[in-house]
Amino acid sequence: MNSKKKTPRKRVPGKQIVKEQVALTRDNLVPLELEINSKAVASKFNVALEALGKFEPKFPSGIILPALTGDPGAEIPGADAEPVYDAKQRATIQGNTIPGFNKDHQHFLFFRIRDVRRAKKFLQWIAPFISSMEEVLSWVRSFRAMRHRLGVNPPMSATWVNIAFAYRAIQVLASEADANAFNEQSFRQGLAARSTYLGDPTDFKNPGHRKNWVVGGPSSEADILVIVAADDPKDLERMVNLIKRNAAPAQLRLLFEQRGDTLPDPLRGHEHFGFKDGVSQPGVRGKVSSAPGDFITPRYIDHTDPRARIYAKPGQLLIWPGQFLLGEPRQDPEHPFAPAPAAVATPPPPAPPNFPAWAALGSYVVCRRLRQNVPAFWKFAVAGSGELGLDPVKFASMLVGRWPSGAPVMRTPASDDATLAGDEWANNHFIFNDPTLPIPLRPIPGYGGDTFPQAMQDMLGAVCPHFAHIRKANPRDISTDLGKPHDSMLRMVLRRGIPFGPPIAGIKNPSTRLLKQERGLMFICYASTIENQFELLTRRWSNSPVQPNFGGHDPIIGQRDERGARARFIDFPTTTGLRRIELRDEWVIPTGGGYFFSPPIEAIAGVLGA
Amino acid sequence: MSLLARYDTPASLRDMPVGSPFYDNWHDFIALRLDASTIGTNGGEFYDATQTDVNILGEHALVWMAFPRRVLMPRLDDRTSAFIEADRTPGGDSGNRNVQDEYCEWRVERNAAGKITKVTFTTETPEYFEQLWAVDRARVVTLYQTFVNPAVVEADLHIGGTYQRSNRWNNADGIMHLRQSINNLNAALNLAQDSAVTPQAQFTGIPAPTTIPTASDNYQMPSVADTSVDPRVTYDVAALVRKPFSVTLRDPIGLYMTHFDDTGWTKPDGKPVDNYWTILRGNPGQILRLQYEVPAGAGFVVGDLSIGGRPIEWGGQIAEHVTVSIVGVAGVRAS
Numbered sequence: 001m002n003s004k005k006k007t008p009r010k011r012v013p014g015k016q017i018v019k020e021q022v023a024l025t026r027d028n029l030v031p032l033e034l035e036i037n038s039k040a041v042a043s044k045f046n047v048a049l050e051a052l053g054k055f056e057p058k059f060p061s062g063i064i065l066p067a068l069t070g071d072p073g074a075e076i077p078g079a080d081a082e083p084v085y086d087a088k089q090r091a092t093i094q095g096n097t098i099p100g101f102n103k104d105h106q107h108f109l110f111f112r113i114r115d116v117r118r119a120k121k122f123l124q125w126i127a128p129f130i131s132s133m134e135e136v137l138s139w140v141r142s143f144r145a146m147r148h149r150l151g152v153n154p155p156m157s158a159t160w161v162n163i164a165f166a167y168r169a170i171q172v173l174a175s176e177a178d179a180n181a182f183n184e185q186s187f188r189q190g191l192a193a194r195s196t197y198l199g200d201p202t203d204f205k206n207p208g209h210r211k212n213w214v215v216g217g218p219s220s221e222a223d224i225l226v227i228v229a230a231d232d233p234k235d236l237e238r239m240v241n242l243i244k245r246n247a248a249p250a251q252l253r254l255l256f257e258q259r260g261d262t263l264p265d266p267l268r269g270h271e272h273f274g275f276k277d278g279v280s281q282p283g284v285r286g287k288v289s290s291a292p293g294d295f296i297t298p299r300y301i302d303h304t305d306p307r308a309r310i311y312a313k314p315g316q317l318l319i320w321p322g323q324f325l326l327g328e329p330r331q332d333p334e335h336p337f338a339p340a341p342a343a344v345a346t347p348p349p350p351a352p353p354n355f356p357a358w359a360a361l362g363s364y365v366v367c368r369r370l371r372q373n374v375p376a377f378w379k380f381a382v383a384g385s386g387e388l389g390l391d392p393v394k395f396a397s398m399l400v401g402r403w404p405s406g407a408p409v410m411r412t413p414a415s416d417d418a419t420l421a422g423d424e425w426a427n428n429h430f431i432f433n434d435p436t437l438p439i440p441l442r443p444i445p446g447y448g449g450d451t452f453p454q455a456m457q458d459m460l461g462a463v464c465p466h467f468a469h470i471r472k473a474n475p476r477d478i479s480t481d482l483g484k485p486h487d488s489m490l491r492m493v494l495r496r497g498i499p500f501g502p503p504i505a506g507i508k509n510p511s512t513r514l515l516k517q518e519r520g521l522m523f524i525c526y527a528s529t530i531e532n533q534f535e536l537l538t539r540r541w542s543n544s545p546v547q548p549n550f551g552g553h554d555p556i557i558g559q560r561d562e563r564g565a566r567a568r569f570i571d572f573p574t575t576t577g578l579r580r581i582e583l584r585d586e587w588v589i590p591t592g593g594g595y596f597f598s599p600p601i602e603a604i605a606g607v608l609g610a
Numbered sequence: 611m612s613l614l615a616r617y618d619t620p621a622s623l624r625d626m627p628v629g630s631p632f633y634d635n636w637h638d639f640i641a642l643r644l645d646a647s648t649i650g651t652n653g654g655e656f657y658d659a660t661q662t663d664v665n666i667l668g669e670h671a672l673v674w675m676a677f678p679r680r681v682l683m684p685r686l687d688d689r690t691s692a693f694i695e696a697d698r699t700p701g702g703d704s705g706n707r708n709v710q711d712e713y714c715e716w717r718v719e720r721n722a723a724g725k726i727t728k729v730t731f732t733t734e735t736p737e738y739f740e741q742l743w744a745v746d747r748a749r750v751v752t753l754y755q756t757f758v759n760p761a762v763v764e765a766d767l768h769i770g771g772t773y774q775r776s777n778r779w780n781n782a783d784g785i786m787h788l789r790q791s792i793n794n795l796n797a798a799l800n801l802a803q804d805s806a807v808t809p810q811a812q813f814t815g816i817p818a819p820t821t822i823p824t825a826s827d828n829y830q831m832p833s834v835a836d837t838s839v840d841p842r843v844t845y846d847v848a849a850l851v852r853k854p855f856s857v858t859l860r861d862p863i864g865l866y867m868t869h870f871d872d873t874g875w876t877k878p879d880g881k882p883v884d885n886y887w888t889i890l891r892g893n894p895g896q897i898l899r900l901q902y903e904v905p906a907g908a909g910f911v912v913g914d915l916s917i918g919g920r921p922i923e924w925g926g927q928i929a930e931h932v933t934v935s936i937v938g939v940a941g942v943r944a945s
Contacts, residue, residue, distance in 0.1 A: 025669040025939070118719060182685060189919050197874030197918030202882045267838055310829060333683050334836050336829050343687055351688050374820045433849045434827040460668040460940070477828045481673045485828050534687060539873070546933055550671040561873055563882050586699035 025167050025578070026550075027570060030578040034383040044382045045375065046509055048392040052274035053506025055404035056266035057422035061151020063446040065144065066298070070291035073442055074299040076308055081341055082295070083329060084287045085323060087535075088133070089361060095136030096162035096227060096496055097324060097363045097526045098284055098296060102140075103160065104268070105236045106498045107242060108261040108367070108522060110215045110222035110594070115251035116172050119224075122250035123173070123609030126226070126243065127485065131160035132603045137296070138286065148446075157231035163604060164365045166190065169223035173608040174356070181345075181356040182597065186530040187364055190219050190566035198535065199543040199559030200590050207371075213592040214369065215256035222255050225367060225596050227524070233261075256592065258369065259269035260498035260522045267506055269406075272372045272519045273396070273556075273587075274505035276406025276421060280318040280428050280474055282492040283312030286328075296321075300425060302440040309337045314439050314450070315428030315476075317489055324494055326528055327360035336486045343528070358607045364600040366493075366534045368523040369592035370557075374504050375515060377587040384581055388574055399555045399570070401470030408470070410436075410455040413463050420452045430455035431477040432464065459504045466551025467570040472541045472558070480548030481540070488548075493525040493533050520591070530595055539583040545569065552580075557588050614659040617641060620734070620864030621892035625742060625749060632745040639741055640863060643799045647856075650806035654854030656847065663944040664856040667938070667939055672846050673868060674838035676714040676731065676932035683836065693924035705785070705925055712839050712935045713793050713865045717785035717924040725913025728903040729925045731932060732786035733865040734891065735795035736775040744775040757890060757899065758784035786864075795865070798936065801840065802859060805847035827851075839934070847938065855940035860897035869933035878914045902928055 113119045139158050146154035167188045171179040186194055195210040196202050203209060210217045226243060230236035262268050271277040281296035301308035312318050320339045322330035332338040345357040385395035397403045405421035410430040412420055421427050430436045436455040458464055464471055475488050501519025504510040527533040541547055542554035552570035553560060560568050568583040626632040644658035647690035671779040678696060687694035697703045697718055705717045719728040743750045747764055754762040758779045767777045780786040834840045850857045875883040904911050904915060915922050
């Protein structure tokens, strides 16, 4: 036991920090009561809604991206070798996993298998239509290069298809043994069985209860999910109709279908609350060929800066591909850039199998159809901001952690900045705990550099609160309830969602009819586990008022169901201390979905379709 | 802000009458382990609130998972084996406290069928009971009799007058306080205080830019232990100190269970569980002893419940949903 009294050391004077600030402690936490349904809120609500139409990111133009298929300068001397995906592998990895479709128009088809033999024939038919990593990546590389040269989206179009299977489908199409060889217990259970664990309502009268879902409820679980994506809506419809025409004779019952579209300009790329979505995605490690610098995810950071080891571009963490593809090198939980061994299909006993051998290079898919009650969200924002004397958009942006344009509040705390939002080398470059240091980039002809003010430290959550959606879903550099930030890198998922329904954001005085129409987000993500990634992010962080840090629930997607009680709270930082605000209304309501597995393409006509 | 007059007992427990020398002894125990100021980078410090006057700007609860991450992570592909490892004990799977190293330990009780009937969690430190023993042995015996087993007698708890942390009632036959070798308050205080100073030589993560003398963000921090708690404390204290803040632990200093989450837990009929948690020592937010048990007469036991559709077979399945914390405060020196 250490019982020696230590000798006090002389204190070195440090920088002075504002002393008059009120302490952000829960000792002086004051509840804030909101009048959501007051006349004052109603009168301001439409103004806030209409104003959302002006937050369009401004993309720079005249930028010449480094070589598309290999840039030797992107290699870091001495770095761990990343896996090279040869032509066969690139042709079998589905393209919505890597690099992602990211199309403006998508259609989701949820099928139930009624005749296994005919279903297999359908799989043999559709297999050649499934878009591979090779096809999608080639297209995306060309598209990106042109967009940066032009400053607008180039006139290119493509139509792509992705397919995924539920546990029951694999049982009947492959075998019981193959289905049970998937060691992902949540996948075997299915989304409906895990629904309340994710915070969904336990009361069947609640519209979000799984029994009320349009698809994926206890009696409406889909076996097959087909995702069709296109730049041109007519191309999309043609492909969807073709698939439906071939599914019908295969006795595939169409349980549900959902069209998804990005919102029209100027809200393209935004979700229905009006905020730019999908700004921050992990960068998948790995190479397209052995050519120097031919990385799946382009590298832009000058490797003389040590941070080139962990970022592809500023703020985009590099993640080993085994976090998304079965059987590939994974992320070391104790290290920010070292790989960990891949999961093997069948480890030595007594360990259970991880997955059937044919599933290697496949990925789990989480689909959540989330209805968004936009008026409820913005009425809350108007009421909350009114009580605190803030602008409603500023208040709402602190809930999200980004301004409607996508500019991070960490870098522009006072107001939105469309130019920052449109700069992909700046709009994600920030950490929370410490001041963000400038980061040197490799030469990008035509790019003027990140000249925006850097983010200051915000460890106590005064700028981007602990509850903010982006801080919950991606804690970045902060340590969490699971320890070091390296662990958080294991939890990241590849998001591939798209809005559905007509927008009201940006519309002046939307009609009652328009307000009543359903709108929301088809949340889609890919990962190599469901429980340790999507479910952990949802339950452990978004739904928790204390994890990864104290401060309340994620006010955007967080849910709570404590024996039926669903009110959440946030501890909002103000200049007079923390104010606890209860969130009684719900503005994101689960209405369907499922857990699926997106197999390697060769298994579709092979193991599953044979 | 003014100097703290005296360190209080964890969760302000009053196991002894007011005025007992026990409270001064407890204060001394804490104060003896803290420097007036441990200087860190950029002029920040970890300080003793009874000696150094600081204006508090904010508090920062350092939270972590009760289930041992060191057991979980190597078994992430086979979570059941992790739960078994954390519970497996000869003759009863009552909780393998040797591996429960997140400053939270639990004991599992099972019925004749092997089903779990009760899980008891503690974050109380052995030092508290040693200090209490030094003042009033009978009181310690009474606490054991109240919370562990009425059959406890004084002779069970000591050898030659020295209190035994791993006596039979806090080991094979019960749980009263932490007993795993590094689960103690002395270690926790050292961890927090020493985190103010991060030697550059330890860096194994992203090296710091050469222009910066020490870590400028968490990615550059040393790769400390693979638990949840060690990096949580080390990284957070170091980050606050390098702001530079003056940092200490909020009084009453203690290791607390601060949250538990039974969302999605169901009874045998599929309905949500009722509230089966009981705080036995401490208070909400500062829980020192927590019990999970279905009341008698319900017709089922803990082992009949499910979490997210999975039957509860191991105590660790519950521990995974218990959050432990210590609370730090940060500020600047009062002028």
